[in-house]
Amino acid sequence: MSRAVAGCDATPPTRHTRRVTEQSPTDSRADAVELARTDLEAGREWKARDRLAAHVAGTWDPEALGLLGEVHARMRDLPSAGAAWFGSTRRGADVDEAVEAWRERHGDSFVQMWHSLPRSVRDHEGNARVDALRRRVERDRPAPVDGAEGDNEGGxxxxxxxxxxxxxLFVVCAVIGFVTLLGWLVP
Structure with missing residues (x-):
């Protein structure tokens, strides 16, 4: 089956990653946003989404977050658009509608909402809405039991x-090996 028929482009998946790691952070940001815009113009929303999501997973980039929200909205995935826009500086009626859909998707579970944000958004301080969500999650997170630490929530x-x-498994194998050895030694 050809790559075009399978819905893949001819570019090897590591090619873009290799190029980005060889460039400075500003070049990779410009590349990611520029390439995503090119993908959108070519009608490849899914590719723009994947490219931007990978970029904002590790890099705080408000422009890329805004564009990622636009891509999700264009793909009619309003809750995902809300998550991206929640972490960006973009405001407006469309953003409010998307954020409401995002909250509805997670049933207003602040912990789930927090974990649905890209890591770069969670790590970046200074966005009032994200900082408020961070404080709410920290306040609502159950206290560790018996001095245990970590995110283990009682499980x-x-x-x-x-x-x-x-x-x-080790004990079972040892017993089987011991029985086999006895079978060889004792006639």
Whole structure:
């Protein structure tokens, strides 16, 4: 099946990443926004969305966040547009409508809303709305039990389950090996 038929472009996925890492942060921002605008003009909203989402995941860029919100709105994904615009400086009726859809998607769960924001938005301080959400999440987050730390909200830690499973597997293998060894030694 050809790449065009499969819905992929001919550019290898690592090509863009390699080029961005070789450039300065301002060049990568300009590239991401410029390339996303080119994708939009060509009717490839999905590609612009993916490019911008990858860019804002690690880089605080208000212009890219605003454009990401526009792309999501153009794709009729209002809650995702709301998440992007919530972290940007953009304001207006369309932003308010999208933010309301974003809040509705998460049932006003501030922790879920917080984690749906790109990491760069969560890490950047100075946006009054994001800072207020950060304070609300910190206030609503349950206190650690018995001095335990971390984001474990009362659940069982996956590492403990994996360690127990590996321990049981080790014991089973040891028993099987011991029984096999006895079978060889005792006729």
């Amino acid at each position: 069982v830690d996956a590492a403990v389950i994996i360690a127990i499973a590996l321990g049981v």
